[in-house]
Amino acid sequence: MGTNYPKPAVRRLKVYAFDPQASVTLSTAMANDYVIELPWEQRWEAPLEKGPVNDYVEVIDVDPAAGLVYAPVDLNDPWLRDGGLDPSEGRPQFHQQMVFAVVMRTIRAFERALGRVVLWARDEQISWRDTALTPVERNFTPRLRIYPHALREANAYYSPAKRALLFGYFKPDQDAADVQASWVFTCLSQDIVAHETTHAILHGMRQRSIEPSGIDAAAFHEGFADIVALLQHFSMTPVVRQLLAASNGSLREAGLLTGLAEQFGRAIGRSKSLRYALEALGDRAAAPADGSAASITAAIRTLGATTEPHARGGFLVAAVFDAFVTIYERRTEDLLRLARPGLVPGNGLSPDLVGRLASEAATAADQVMRMCVRALDYLPPAGVKFGEYLRAIITADTDLVRDDPLRYRVAFVEAFKRWGITVPGCISMAPDSLLWDAPRLEDYPDILRHAETDAKAPLADPADALSMLFTDMLSRLKFGVTFEAADKGDAAYSMGDNGHRNLRDLAMQVVVHNQRAIHDWLEGRVTDSADWERLLGLRLMPLADRQDDGCRPLLSIEGSLGDRRRKPQPRFEVHSARISRRTGPDGFEMHLLIAEVVQRRRGYFDKEEQAAADRGDKKVIGDIRWTTPDFWFRGGATLHVDLRDGRLLRILRKRIDDDDRLERERAFRSGETTGEPAAAPHPNEPFAFIHRGI
Template sequence: MTEIQPVRKLTIIAKDPALRIGNDGPMVFAQVDVPAEILAPGPTGYRIKVVDYNATEQRAYAARQCYQSGDILLDPFAPIDGEALTDRDYQVRVIGNPNFHAQNCYAIAMRTLGLFERALGRRVSWSSGGHQLHIAPHAFALANAFYSEPDRALMFGYFFDEEGKPIFTSLSHDVVAHETTHAVLDGLRSRYTEASGPDQAAFHEGFADIVAILSIFSLPEVVAAGLGITDNLPGVGEPLAFITEDKVTPAAIRDSILLGIGAEIGMATGAGRGALRQSVKLEPRPDILNNPEMAEAHSRGEVVVAAMTRAFVKMWTTRISHLGTFDGRGYNMTAVIEEGAKAAAQLLQMSIRAIDYCPPTDLDFGQFLAGLLTADRELVPDDSRFGYRELVRQSFGDFGIVPPPGQTDADGCWPHFAASNALRYSRSNAEALTRDVDECFRFLWENREALNITERGYTQVLSLDASLRIDPDGIPFRETICQYVQMGHFFGSELMAICKIDPLPDGFTTRTSADLFGGGVVVFDQYGRVKYHIGNGLIDGERQKRRLEYLRDTGQLRAQGGDERSRFANLHLARMGG
């Protein structure tokens, strides 16, 4: 009887086509684990459906690869006998096949989705409500790639550089992971695409970069090449390989391709400028977010990326310094790479888990930081060994990002819900409370006064997700995350009377109307009791006034929902210089 495989190996380009082994060596390919499944042509699985249609040329690429033989799962682009992943002829042959571009997208998207589901301890749905996200690897002839919620799809373009060489955005791990993260985050927090304050759109971009950057450190061959190593990594039982100290200084790591996004695209579209983004090179300044240049979403999002990647560099180099050197030959290269993988994995899991502790509307960077610290403290209460949380908090503080004053505790975390004794559970079905959205809404409505949920707006429970995580000691950690939103249409007179916005923002009168949003997350513990209530109130006048003034100043006050949903395409096109 054939043993059923839990995962399968698929070949991808491991970081970006610009990452080479040596100055002019071969690209870095890798064979990565993705969930095992019987794939239909495309490839098409239970979460991803690749539809390779080129709208510019009005041409469909036939999917001609076989991904299984009976119960045996195949990698159609694995090197054949006598070939290696680093052989130039092999790489030319594979890259010239559009079906490989499709596989590259499928494998990286599934790998990225898997990172979220493992960190959150549950399945993650797409915001469209469907089971499959579509991917078009050659969607159009344009230097752009974006997530389109109305199309339930990731669109990857292609273009030609000055020498006529085709550049495919679908071949960059950075770009595919970035766009997949947009789709996953939209499934977790669908209101983050609404017009809001300056941080919310920027967070979508910055968070996608954080996931794309940190996710590649689990691939040793990528890290080695990014650090300038040209030799093969030693196998089990083989002699140690060493890396000199000058290659792993903070400055050397910040300058490496490892912490950049889209190097090949950046060089092709920006006259050799290098990566599309190298946020880690931003110099820390507490007032940087007040700079007018930081108004654009990608630029502002880079501040969050810079804070996180600088924390990572500090964490990694500190761990390297504890390794010790070998008689002037440098550090054990394998150990250096392993320490980078551990640090990146910890920060990546913290970042993903933070979403469960972030409000569902009008997010700002300080709230994300509080969610980041809270998520880690819940799973790892004692941070004394490595000091991850203090290091992250300090790095964010260097860029002027601090936990919300007056709303967080001394550690920068969200405090436990203080009015737990005022909550009534007697009218709720205990078994259904953490499983059924209607029962959960009944609980919220019954306790609206204690939870400070206003009756003025329309209230809806968007999701109710049970999570099972494992702490470092192997103990199961269970929570249920309830996400609810509130919406209301207010006239200026109501803004004054109900929200206490007085005076009204310039340009508003008592007859001016505006749509306001609020909401929160209620975190239930394993016993079905409220542990946290983290939210932005619908009638919080101070916050709503800031939001309305920002939307007015940026021309978004009357933005239509459809325009907001397609904004990723416009943002990314502008950023790539298209």
């Protein structure tokens, strides 16, 4: 009888902490060795295969420029069970190991913050409403593909069309004398890999986020991806300990901890990292400003004049990193006060103190990272702005962390102000003033009246009315799929290639079911009252039945005739339906349904065409222009519903009938705002264009 040995708790994989450049620089070589620990595959997950390939990702090492296909690494080989391959620039199998390890590490960080599994984007060309399609044909992407040697150029990007990460390699610039490598591989930069993975995760969560809807859209994608890459530096505690000792505990100095992709930056001819968290932006100094009114005004002016996505996203990075450093300094100021009498003469900080500082930096970075990631669920479904992201951070943190003794939220607000990011329309920049408002249910009398009719009794609290309605909606949802139910369904969907049940695919099936259930429930509720339109920020009532309610009918919204028994009515989409369960530091639990309801409206650069389309005058527009407008303008709402009692906690709207917002988006897309059209030459590959040569 064989012996059953216990399975290891983690799989250890060696990586470069930063990139190969740090290993050939004497001052940083000791800090560049790191081991990523990933949870070993559980019994409900498919075993790790050569590639590596697991339930989340698939590494495919095809090198088109060299005409080669490299043999896949087998991390289950007995010789690789303890740490995998040693770091090597010249071994493709180590490249495969490193991208896999960093991608999975980034995915796990998101899942801890979100309280749910990460899912990749689905195919926009296939409608989840088509019940004739099998679950596979609905085309959620089961695995993100990773190509470590996809192209021979100074570029790396996430491809929304391919659902893949493509990493390039190139020869350093002739002026880059200090880059001691014949070839630079972007897949060996932990910062670049984490950055591109974040693009893929963000696209999966917010599929419309890659559309050029405004000046902050692409900048938010780039800035947020940099934030994740930077904050993940501080989870490498042994590395942080060494670098903090060299900087005497400071995080306000340029260096490996505060920079991104040093080897890449030097290889393309710069004398430093590709980007720094607090580097000079325009005429601003590298250190944050003093917060005076004049300084904030100058920062706002500089931000307003910055349009290139990476440069504009740098303001968001600087604001978040500034808040993180402030929090770190606040958490460690007592340690430094106590340690000053006992500093080691001539040697700076004592090793014990450096260890404590590194631990505090890791804790602060993890908390800030969670704040930033959780905020993604608190954004409106279209047209994100930096100020809205600040509101999302403050609201999401207030919901879960009710006590804020170290004033993290104040640190965020002050940092955003210092870097010129404000929130127009709010009474003040105090954290409580930035919270997203709860809906005023008394403003929707028809909804309340219908709820009372259903209850057959008056309701003392208006919130109880919507609670009753949304409880009915929740009763139609699925919160998991049993194995028995899965086995009765599509075998190819519920079982992986190796015969194992793929629980990620089952999670996708639940999402599809919930999107359809929410859509059907809303469709049955919203066509009899304009209150639902005002609540959701959409146009929903049958167009033929619309009465003059003081608002112009928007016939340019995509319509659906349905069958002959139904009157024409605008279409809408339940873009996502996510279940999130989170626990705060005091044990407080949140159980949320987060649903995005989205609608699209025809947009035209010519204002006369726009007016004709809004009147529904297809003769003026023509069939082709009606079917393919210049752009689609999107609106809708993000709903937060408490799973325990159906209470509508919050609704974040971007109204589809907001003509001022439509005008701003038209100006941005046409180039009036920035001086050049916003649409990239290859709209399906926006990151390939943005990242080239950056």
